[in-house]
Amino acid sequence: xxxxxxxxxxxxxxxxxxxxxxxxxxxxxxxxxxxxxxxxxxxxxxxxxxxxxxxxxxxxxxxxxxxxxxxxxxxxxxxxxxxxxxxxxxxxxxxxxxxxxxxxxxxxxxxxxxxxxxxxxxxxxxxxxxxxxxxxxxxxxxxxxxxxxxxxxxxxxxxxxxxxxxxxxxxxxxxxxxxxxxxxxxxxxxxxxxxxxxxxxxxxxxxxxxxxxxxxxxxxxxxxxxxxxxxxxxxxxxxxxxxxxxxxxxxxxxxxxxxxxxxxxxxxxxxxxxxxxxxxxxxxxxxxxxxxxxxxxxxxxxxxxxxxxxxxxxxxxxxxxxxxxxxxxxxxxxxxxxxxxxxxxxx
Ligand code: ZN
Ligand code: ZN
Numbered sequence: 001x002x003x004x005x006x007x008x009x010x011x012x013x014x015x016x017x018x019x020x021x022x023x024x025x026x027x028x029x030x031x032x033x034x035x036x037x038x039x040x041x042x043x044x045x046x047x048x049x050x051x052x053x054x055x056x057x058x059x060x061x062x063x064x065x066x067x068x069x070x071x072x073x074x075x076x077x078x079x080x081x082x083x084x085x086x087x088x089x090x091x092x093x094x095x096x097x098x099x100x101x102x103x104x105x106x107x108x109x110x111x112x113x114x115x116x117x118x119x120x121x122x123x124x125x126x127x128x129x130x131x132x133x134x135x136x137x138x139x140x141x142x143x144x145x146x147x148x149x150x151x152x153x154x155x156x157x158x159x160x161x162x163x164x165x166x167x168x169x170x171x172x173x174x175x176x177x178x179x180x181x182x183x184x185x186x187x188x189x190x191x192x193x194x195x196x197x198x199x200x201x202x203x204x205x206x207x208x209x210x211x212x213x214x215x216x217x218x219x220x221x222x223x224x225x226x227x228x229x230x231x232x233x234x235x236x237x238x239x240x241x242x243x244x245x246x247x248x249x250x251x252x253x254x255x256x257x258x259x260x261x262x263x264x265x266x267x268x269x270x271x272x273x274x275x276x277x278x279x280x281x282x283x284x285x286x287x288x289x290x291x292x293x294x295x296x297x298x299x300x301x302x303x304x305x306x307x308x309x310x311x312x313x314x315x316x317x318x319x320x321x322x323x324x325x326x327x328x329x330x331x332x333x334x335x336x337x338x339x340x341x342x343x344x345x346x347x
Contacts (some may be wrong), residue, residue, distance in 0.1 A: 006071025017029060068135070080131075081150070101114065180231060181251050196281065259289050283305050
């Protein structure tokens with residue numbers, strides 16, 4: 001499917017209309033009136049994203065500092081490996097959001113991507129922040145080296161690495177759509193076995209500071225996953241030539257392969273962690289994959305995992321619903337002015 005290289009969007013072009021004529025490869029002046037955008041409900045998404053604002057050092061790590069040494073060796077190892085994983089996956093997301101924005105010819109998408117990029121930058125900072133609270137610089141660096149050296153992690157990330165770098169060289173609509181698929185996998189599935197590890201510690205009242213931070217990241221990633229799925233569907237609808245059987249098959253294959261790699265990774269990193277049931281974890285991964293496919297307008301591929309099989313995790317993710325009592329007493333809630341936009345129906 002030869003599709004031509006996209007031009008970067010103009011920064012300011014008064015000859016173009018303010019309201020965009022297309023998400024990618026369209027025209028827009030660069031002047032943004034949120035009350036007259038091509039996809040009006042994206043204003044709500046923007047407001048929800050901005051409402052999630054938080055900073056890493058708002059999280060009090062003093063109890064975690066003391067507790068880390070009391071974790072079992074297996075828990076400590078998993079903690080450092082999972083932070084290594086999350087930092088490897090979150091690292092490129094700042095730039096991916098900016099790259100999508102570079103080619104997006106709709107100023108509302110550019111603004112939403114700017115907010116997402118800012119949040120990804122905070123996620124990265126937060127991994128440095130928690131590690132600096134609990135281990136030496138040498139151990140922090142070791143954790144951050146995981147994404148460059150750990151063979152299971154490298155294997156797991158191979159396809160994403162290749163595709164993200166291909167997109168930089170060949171910014172076509174097809175590659176933008178595929179980048180969104182990988183982004184949906186990251187935001188909606190790849191992070192979640194890592195998140196579950198920290199919530200499992202929190203169940204035991206261990207490392208609650210770290211888990212609080214993870215819950216902020218989790219809340220952001222759910223929104224990112226939701227927006228990227230919308231953007232994927234809208235971009236496909238605007239580019240019907242790209243909406244082929246081949247692309248759909250490619251998406252299903254990527255999801256199946258990614259689920260297998262994720263299960264392999266979670267077995268590798270969580271096998272010795274008490275309280276984690278690996279079968280339940282595999283089911284949770286499949287459930288998350290189904291969820292993302294559905295959001296992207298596709299079919300579920302794991303009919304046995306339409307419901308979340310990891311029941312206990314709901315107490316932690318339900319935490320994002322503004323009507324419930326916070327487990328983590330989330331401080332960042334104070335930033336959220338529009339609580340009616342903040343309910344998660346898709347956890
Ligand atoms: Zn992130
Ligand atoms: Zn994200």
